[in-house]
Amino acid sequence: GERLPIRVGVNTGDVVATRERDGDFLITGDPVNTAARLQQAADPWAVLAGERTVRAAHGQFAYGAPRALDAKGKRETVRAYPVVARASAEVVQRMPLFGRDDDLAQLELVARRVASERRPFLVSLIAAAGTGKTRLLEELLDRTPVSIPDAQAVVAQCLPYGQRLTYWPLVAVLHRLAGLPEDAPPARVREGVAAWVRGLDPGAEEIAPLLAATVGAGETDEIDRTAVFAAWRRAFELAARSRPLVLVFEDLHWSSDSLLDLVEFVMQPRADAPLLMLALTRPELLDRRPTWGGGRRNHLALTLEPLADEAVAQIVAHLLEHSDPAIVTKVVERSEGNPFYAGELVRSIMERAGPRPDPAAIQRALAALPDTVQATVLARLDLLPPNERRVVQIGAVLGRSFRVPAVRALAPEVGDTVDGACDALVERDLVRPSGADALTFRHILIREVAYGTLPRAERAGLHAAAARWLEERAAGREEAYAELIAYHWREAATLAFAARWEPTHADEVRRSAVDWLVRAAEAARAAGAQSEAVRHLRGALELATTDRRSELHERIGDVRLDAGSSAAAYATALGLADEAGADADQRLRLIGGLAMVLMRFQGNVARRPPVGELEALLARGEELLAIARDDAAKAQFLVARGFLSFWLANAPVPPADLRLEDSRESARRGLALAERLGNASLQSAALDALGSQAQDAGDHEEARRINRTRLGLGDRVEMLERLDAHSMVAWNAVLLGDLDDALDVSRTALAAVQPGQASSWVLHLVAWRLYALTLRGGWDDALTLSDRALLLWDESGRHAAGYIMRGLFAARDVAVARDDEPRRERLVAAMTEIAEAFARARNDRGVTEPLIALDRDGLLSALERQVSSQIGPVERAFATCADRDWEVPLATVDRLAADAPQPLRAQAARARGLFGRDAAALGAALADFERMDARPYVARVRCEIARLTGNGDLLTNGLDELRSLGDQQQLARFERT
Structure with a gap:
């Protein structure tokens, strides 16, 4: 029917x-x-x-x-x-958007331009907590189908402890784009990502392993950060070409430094594609990155101001089930334009006064309102039934988002009431569904306040339980979860100590924390995130027992974040290994690492050990070499010892015997062993040692050839080795007077470097490019590059970067020549700080300090005392004296210019001509500068010859060139005569 x-x-x-x-x-x-x-x-x-x-x-x-x-x-x-x-899990009943119409209109305009122009845009949405960033984003995404038809939106959510999780937010992004389940094992991730990339562009398959490695599904021990950044940019561009992409980085202020670097790099796409990137962040990000977004193409920075009183009143009226002017007035006054605070105040009033309160109940609720948003949230949490309050606390331990099964595992006492408690919390608008079995705190402040209600001892136990639950869940995917598990174990260990747990239990937690922090460091290093790797290892050191400390210091040294910290780490590890009676292999490995840093990267190590101290270190290594069994340790020591001649040649007082043959033999033995082991990094280092020996012998052509061989190793070596090889080619090209080659090589290398990458290594290359640009006369580019050099130096920790002084001196000379006083002051301040670090550590002030101060008497005196032209900026000193007619004794010139490279030889000939009134010597200098195509010095020497000989045509020619360069200093010098 x-x-x-x-x-x-x-x-x-x-x-x-x-x-x-x-x-x-x-x-x-x-x-x-x-x-x-x-x-x-x-x-x-x-x-x-x-x-x-x-x-x-x-x-x-x-x-x-x-x-x-x-x-x-x-x-x-x-x-x-x-x-x-x-509804689908993503649909959430939301309050209408009040007071943000203009902000939304701006965002919609950008979205429409992304669609119509098919070009990438970045929007930084900057506002304090609770001001409405997320709500504005939700409204924009709701309207995206109209403004960017067929767009795909992907959100990377940074966690409150995100600085300890290198690339964690990218896990969800990659899984979403590649269509992978959240629990996909590493092999499935690699296969799925490869298939996704192949579908977008069969010619881009090489980026798939890099993407997988970033999220802990790689198969290599370490990858190049340059390649990682380029892979993600390519992936986003390809995805956007296939289908318009809206990429959201939420709570970016919590991200790791490496993720910030990656986002900044991705913000500069090379190709036109319909890609809208949205970075939601609090103003704290600008404290970490003051230049965030600066100079980026198609970048909009939108700061959300507090809501107007009228908009807050609309929010209150919408939330209330009845209208009461007293409530509206009080909430508007108290919330100060913060919509989240206003909402919490209204909910607090409703929960205290009841659904249909009488005036007396309303007044009591208003009188009891807390003074801060945190206190308001706490008052709401205090009113929760015990099981709901417990779920909130457990969720807060787990993070901004949490899974219901994890709550059951961490709080068995809640029992079968978990689902009901979660439903009730959703109804109270404290959390929102974010998946089949997941919830997300409606606002991060709710999570923070809930976490604060837990005593330290209880937090410790819950973090340990969370770590164990994640360990079980991560079986087979440990690398992907290593940083998250390490975070919980570290929190548990730190809190357990503060809470004075029973020693046996506390020690067990500490051991787990150290083990997982080491695994987290390996995962970060495997993804090319050196700074995060060192941060994890330093965290492990804070918790480690004595028997682990040598190993951890050695690992820090191996990361090679910068030479100074690596040297200190290796030295500490060696001392601890000696105390523990470590075997020959371990001690030889540590001596090799320490010697490599001290000698090969000496320009980045402020404290130069005395010759006797270094020789004693190498003698210990020789003894261990005879009994060690580890070929890798032997190869590293032999290669490191190959840099002895390079180190001796750059001593304040170089010895007569640079031990060139000993160094060459050691480097060759190390190279043969490295080739047998298939260790490309050690091969590159051995070639570097051989190149340095050729350079010390004055054979710069051979040194350049050897370093070009290093470049032939290509991607088999990490980016730092490639950067160093480019720097050495540029260095020797400059010393040969081949400025074209120096500029070409440095331009190629710098084009491949990403923002924030290996700043201290990039500086070396930048310094030689600065010097070459100054000699060539590319002064506009030189001054711009000098700004980048100072920024890189600041990013790298303002370390004792003695190796960049030649470039900074050159840039300072251009600033002086052009009367650019602000730039001159910035450069002088940096040079002074670097010089002070070296002077304190080495008790050697030399030519550097008077050259910075342009102190005539001090500079002439320092040149008299100077022993070698290879240490200190002697070429710049000669140029400075010649430019100012500060007479240098000819005997000093001849002594310091013996067997000098091309730039110094030319400046020495110039000094002989000027101070010896010798036109022929000036002619030789002019010929040298013309061969180098060093325009500023060609112009100056022409004027100097004209002044000596009375050649008016030569003077006119030189002055015209000086005017085209903007060389105000030298124009004034010659126009006076």
């Missing part, structure tokens, strides 16, 4: 019911009457819900257009919503 049409009405509210547990029972009250009216008004086979029901369901269902019903017994119309279907 025919089915009886069913109509359903659903309403929510307080009712009165009988106590009977079995059979029929009676309920009565206004919500029941309203539900009956809704049922009567519903269409056949339809469900009609009341307004309060819709609000309580928090987006769990999709609704049709609201209807206004004239219900019997009601003075006002009743708003009813047809229930259409169960």
